[in-house]
Amino acid sequence: MADRTTSRLLANRASLAHKIGYALRHPERIRPYVRRSARDAWLRARHRDHVAYYRAVMASDTARSPQDAVGSATMDRWLALGRMQFDYLVGHGLVPGDRMLEIGCGNLRAGWRFIEYLEPGHYHGIDISPDILVEAKGTVVRYGLQDKLPHLTLANDLTFDFLPSGFFTVVHAHSVFSHSPLPVIDECLAHVGRVLAPGGYFDFTFDRTLGAEHQVLREDFYYRAETLVALAERHGLAARLMEDWERRPHGQSKIRVTVPARAPQPTGDAAAREP
Ligand SMILES: C[S@@+](CC[C@H](N)C(=O)[O-])C[C@H]1O[C@@H](n2cnc3c(N)ncnc32)[C@H](O)[C@@H]1O
Structure with a gap:
């Protein structure tokens, strides 16, 4: 099992050798892969910007x-x-009074449960x-959650410019950075600290590699954990790999980001005495 995990983490899905080996092991998946590659090439030609491209992928898939x-x-x-x-989040102390921002909420696969609970x-x-x-709206209706007044917003970027500062106790992004090039993740990490409440945290999953970072069809992106931790630190955030998530039957890894508490600033007399 450990060997399978290690070989998964070392695989470079963009390499020809991997593609040939995969095709030999799963011949039934060749035809769908070729169809997807052709569709994605067409969508990439029409949409140079990643967000516009991925939006078109989602329109087609949805x-x-x-x-x-x-x-x-x-x-x-x-x-x-x-x-x-x-x-996972309830196990980490999520309470109904928390204020949650879910980035890339999709059709509320987890969202409906958070809406019901919060x-x-x-x-x-x-x-x-x-x-x-x-x-997502349909999911709210299906589960009868209208009275919970969830906020669902279409976004064009991850600057969170329309949201208040210091507001969210929990920010959550599941299977979003696995579909995001580094500049999108960078933008998110540059701005998420502003919307986090004191003591709040931002959890995101990502497709982890222990080898060379790579992407497939500009749909799936594989990063080293150190790259994302360093990126968060560059924005003044603290970040750590969540080892307890690694034990879950889910192919992705999870990183938790927090805003480090600032050292108390000297005030009044103490400040005056400083050289
Ligand atoms: C694999 S789905 C996961 C949805 C949801 N998080 C879940 O677990 O069911 C990825 C979602 O992220 C959205 N997404 C991708 N890139 C995004 C971005 N840069 N900003 C916001 N949402 C994004 C997609 O439109 C899609 O709904």
Whole structure:
């Protein structure tokens, strides 16, 4: 098992050798892969900007199957993946009074559980895809959560410029940075500290590699944990890999980001006595 995990973390899915080996092991997946590559090449040619490109990918995927578009092949998996996210945060002390921002909320796979659990108005979901946000609204209706007044907002970037400072006790992004090039993650880390409440944290998952960082079809991105930790630190944040998440049956890793407490500034007499 440990060997399988290590080889997964070392695999370079962009390399020809990996693609050939994968195709030999899964011949039934060749045709869908070729179809996806052709579609993505077409969408990339039309949308140079990553967010616009990924929005078009989501429009195409959502039209086929909203649950597949967020990465769950079946409704059972959709429910299980949402529960995994919810249970993890409750296990880490999430309480109904928390104020949550979910980045890349999709069709509320986990979001509906957070909305149900949190006090009314305490859940804010943002996403770049209007198509998946329409599905998110449908999820609110399906679970009868209208009275919880969730906020669902279409975003074009991750500057959070429309949100208040120091407000969110929990910011959560599941399977979003696994689809994001580094400048998108950098933008998020540059701004997330402003919207975090004192003592709050930002959890995100990512596809981890122990080898060379790489991407596939500009849809799936693989990063070394050290790269993302260093990026967070460059923005004055503290970041650590969540070892307890590694034990979950989920292929991605999780990093928690916090704003380090500032050393108390000398005031009054103490400041006056300073040389
Ligand atoms: C794999 S889905 C996961 C959705 C949700 N987090 C979940 O666990 O069900 C990724 C979602 O992130 C959104 N997304 C991708 N890049 C984004 C970005 N830069 N900002 C906000 N949302 C983004 C996609 O539109 C999609 O809804």
